[in-house]
Amino acid sequence: MEVKSDTYSVLYDKENSTVYWKGSLRLSGTEEYAPIIDLLDQAIESQPSILTLNLRDMQFLNSSGISMLSKFAIKVRQKKTIKMIVQGSQNIPWQGKSLKNLQRLMPNLTLEVE
Numbered sequence: 281m282e283v284k285s286d287t288y289s290v291l292y293d294k295e296n297s298t299v300y301w302k303g304s305l306r307l308s309g310t311e312e313y314a315p316i317i318d319l320l321d322q323a324i325e326s327q328p329s330i331l332t333l334n335l336r337d338m339q340f341l342n343s344s345g346i347s348m349l350s351k352f353a354i355k356v357r358q359k360k361t362i363k364m365i366v367q368g369s370q371n372i373p374w375q376g377k378s379l380k381n382l383q384r385l386m387p388n389l390t391l392e393v394e
Contacts, residue, residue: 281319282319283315287303287304288302288303297329297330297331297332299320299334301335302337303339304341305338305341306342308342310348313345313348320352324356329362331362332367334367335368336368349382350382354386364389365390365391366392368391
């Protein structure tokens with residue numbers, strides 16, 4: 281399952297329970313993020329024991345996208361049956377602070393920044 285455009289792609293690999301993010305996401309508001317939200321919702325509906333978000337190739341995510349990720353982390357936290365791992369890159373400026381904030385929303389989230 282994949283959502284993509286000329287500037288980004290978000291791919292859910294069900295076999296590995298991993299969502300791969302690439303490119304630059306500059307959509308505005310919940311309506312434009314709806315296809316990605318649907319993809320993420322389908323990922324948690326499959327009830328994986330561990331869900332990985334690989335953001336290492338996501339160069340930019342605007343505030344609407346960060347808000348979407350935050351709401352998703354809360355949704356996963358409420359499930360209580362899914363462990364989430366977020367993989368990021370220390371070479372991408374927005375990820376440092378924003379991904380740590382996800383840990384505040386979901387304390388048992390595992391953050392792997394390389």
